[in-house]
Amino acid sequence: MGTIRWIFLFISVALASGATTDSPSIVQMDLTDLMNEKTSDDTNAYDGFTNKRYMSDASTKSPGLNSMRAFIHVKMAQIVGVAGGKDEKHSYTKDDFVTSIYYENRLPVRVTGTNFITVLSQKENKTSEDEPLVILANYDTDFKVGANPVEDNGSGVAALLVIGHQIAKDLEAKKYSLAHSIILAAVDVSFNKYDSHANGPVNPEDETGADNFVTKFLPNFLKDRKKLRGAIVIDSIMNYRDEPRTQQTYGMDRDYPKAYEQMAGGKFAGNFLGLVARGGDLDSELIESFEEGWEQSKKQKRGLEQSGSNSVDVADPTLIKFIHKADYAGSQSFLHFLKSDQAAFWNYHTKTGSLYPAILLTDTREFRNSTCPSSQCTGAQYYSDAVKPKNLGFAHRTTLAVYETVVKLQSGGMQVQSSIFLSVLTVIGIFYRYLLE
Numbered sequence: 001m002g003t004i005r006w007i008f009l010f011i012s013v014a015l016a017s018g019a020t021t022d023s024p025s026i027v028q029m030d031l032t033d034l035m036n037e038k039t040s041d042d043t044n045a046y047d048g049f050t051n052k053r054y055m056s057d058a059s060t061k062s063p064g065l066n067s068m069r070a071f072i073h074v075k076m077a078q079i080v081g082v083a084g085g086k087d088e089k090h091s092y093t094k095d096d097f098v099t100s101i102y103y104e105n106r107l108p109v110r111v112t113g114t115n116f117i118t119v120l121s122q123k124e125n126k127t128s129e130d131e132p133l134v135i136l137a138n139y140d141t142d143f144k145v146g147a148n149p150v151e152d153n154g155s156g157v158a159a160l161l162v163i164g165h166q167i168a169k170d171l172e173a174k175k176y177s178l179a180h181s182i183i184l185a186a187v188d189v190s191f192n193k194y195d196s197h198a199n200g201p202v203n204p205e206d207e208t209g210a211d212n213f214v215t216k217f218l219p220n221f222l223k224d225r226k227k228l229r230g231a232i233v234i235d236s237i238m239n240y241r242d243e244p245r246t247q248q249t250y251g252m253d254r255d256y257p258k259a260y261e262q263m264a265g266g267k268f269a270g271n272f273l274g275l276v277a278r279g280g281d282l283d284s285e286l287i288e289s290f291e292e293g294w295e296q297s298k299k300q301k302r303g304l305e306q307s308g309s310n311s312v313d314v315a316d317p318t319l320i321k322f323i324h325k326a327d328y329a330g331s332q333s334f335l336h337f338l339k340s341d342q343a344a345f346w347n348y349h350t351k352t353g354s355l356y357p358a359i360l361l362t363d364t365r366e367f368r369n370s371t372c373p374s375s376q377c378t379g380a381q382y383y384s385d386a387v388k389p390k391n392l393g394f395a396h397r398t399t400l401a402v403y404e405t406v407v408k409l410q411s412g413g414m415q416v417q418s419s420i421f422l423s424v425l426t427v428i429g430i431f432y433r434y435l436l437e
Contacts, residue, residue, distance in 0.1 A: 068139065069114055072186050075161050076116045079184065083168035089121040097212045099189055113188035113209050117217060118164060120171065121181035127224050132181040133410055134218075134231035134358075135160055135402065138209060138341055140190040148239070148372055150386035152365055155238035157186055159399040166403060179412040180229060183221070185213050190341065210341035214348045214356070229409060230286040230357035232402055233342040238386055239363045239370060240317065240394035241270035246369040250332045256322045263320065270368040272318040273398055276337045276360035278346065279323045286359045287321065293405030294319050297397055300404075317394055336367060361398060 073094060080090045095115040100108040121130070137156035141149040164184045170176060187209030207215070210233075222228055241247070244267035253260040259274075266272070275290060277283035298316065322337065337343075337360065345358035372385035 069116075072116050072139065072157070072161075076118045076164070076184065076186060079118045079120070079161075079164045079168045082165065083120055083171045084122075088171075089119075089123050089125065091119045091121075093117040093119075093217070095212065095217060097207070097209070097216075099208070099212075100206045101189060111189065113212070115188055115209050115213055115217070116186040117213070118184040119181055119221075120164075120167060120178060120184070122171070122178050125178065125181065128226065130181050130225040131227055131229040132183050132221070132225060133229040133406060134183045134185060135163060135234070135406065136185040136187060136210065136213070136231055136341055137234045138187045138190040140188065140209075147236075147366060148370055148377075148382050148386055150382050151238040151363070151370075151391075152236040153190075153234075155236060155386075155395050156234035159234050159237060159395065159402060160184055160186060162399055163403045163406065167406065170407070176407070176411040178410050180410045181225075182406060182410050185217075187213055187341065190339075208341070208344065210344035211347075214344040218356075219354075228354075228356055230283070230359070231342065231345050232286065232290070232405065233340060233345075233358060233360045234398075234402065235340040235360060235362045236365045237273065237361060237363055237398045238391045238395045239270065239368050240390045241369060242390070244269055246270040247272075247364070248367045248369070250336070250367065252322075252333045255325075255331050255333045259320050259322050262318070266318070270363065272320045273394075274320055274322055274360075274362045274364050276322045276340070276342065276362065277324070277358075279325055282349070282355070283357045283359050286357050289409055290359065290361075290401065290405045291319065293403075293408065294401045296404045296408075297401040300400065317397060333367075336365075337362075340365075361402070363394070 077092045080092045083090050093116075095117060097113050097115070098110060099113060100110050119132075121132075137160040138153055139157050141147055141152055141154075167182060171178070189209045218228065247263055247268045247270040249260060249263065249268070252263070263272075273294075275287065277287050324334065324337070340360050340362060342358040342360040345356040348354060349356045370385070372381050377385070
């Protein structure tokens with residue numbers, strides 16, 4: 001069976017739904033309207049997200065893919081409008097690129113990928129002093145490893161959109177100003193999830209969406225700026241398993257002994273968020289900043305629980321760091337993490353010497369057991385498996401932590417109390433209403 005490029009982005013709606021009228025959600029979107037939106041090819045956005053079309057020729061003309069791109073396009077462009085549009089220096093770009101991907105037991109196929117990029121930058125920002133921060137997620141899914149597309153990487157794109165819309169609303173409400181730019185990137189073609197990582201590219205020009213963003217967009221954007229502050233890459237943050245032995249390790253005892261010790265202490269339960277970074281000073285500022293954001297999100301969650309306004313049913317996930325060392329190259333667990341998009345930033349640093357700090361946030365994807373691991377699962381099964389309260393709570397906590405990190409880094413260290421709520425029953429109810437129609 002070939003790889004399917006398919007994703008359920010309606011999870012972004014789940015993360016955006018408000019639980020109470022007194023406490024605003026992180027993004028004020030009307031769930032019903034979003035689920036019923038028409039896209040450019042006159043299909044419901046929802047139909048595109050649940051289109052289980054096996055792409056025998058890797059054509060990018062699939063209605064599902066077009067609907068997915070149309071949805072991302074609309075939401076990324078809306079962020080600019082909400083944040084102040086042309087009155088500020090905000091911008092939105094849609095970048096197309098051509099590359100090759102490998103399908104299982106097939107020759108490589110040329111495809112056109114599309115990256116969606118929103119930049120939030122206020123007019124008082126001095127370009128020469130700017131230190132942009134990137135938040136990036138890919139909208140590509142690999143069924144070959146049994147991935148649930150709602151988790152991989154619908155959850156990452158959902159977090160990206162939710163965070164972007166909330167920051168835009170914050171700027172609109174003048175809660176703070178940005179000391180530095182924020183770049184939001186939803187990228188296409190993650191061909192490290194296909195077969196090209198093993199076989200090598202067709203030619204040196206072949207690249208993933210993240211490669212294209214890092215080597216083409218970023219150098220041009222940074223040309224007159226001080227430096228890149230770093231990148232936070234989000235790749236699957238919605239698989240929470242608190243049962244023992246639901247986390248696979250595959251050589252992590254050698255590659256990441258401290259992380260392995262923490263997992264062993266938790267009986268190898270898949271109940272943690274993985275933070276993947278390089279050792280030394282390369283990613284140290286991002287690591288420290290996210291750890292602070294993670295703790296801040298924990299305090300906010302506890303405050304919500306005490307006030308009785310948070311209905312998320314999830315035990316406290318832990319944060320486990322996986323720190324890369326060069327001498328670990330070649331092992332299964334080391335290569336596994338290099339299939340995510342922070343590798344594009346790390347590779348650019350290696351090739352050019354430009355310091356591109358980048359960390360990955362992940363539930364470890366296929367290294368964590370799934371209750372719906374087969375590509376034969378229906379859309380309803382994928383969805384119902386992903387939106388269990390603990391999974392939603394896990395994604396909620398991670399999204400809040402990234403938001404706290406970004407605001408603190410880019411607004412000059414200001415702490416902002418935000419409200420992120422999930423209405424699980426409302427989401428599931430509306431989903432099934434559309435499913436049965």
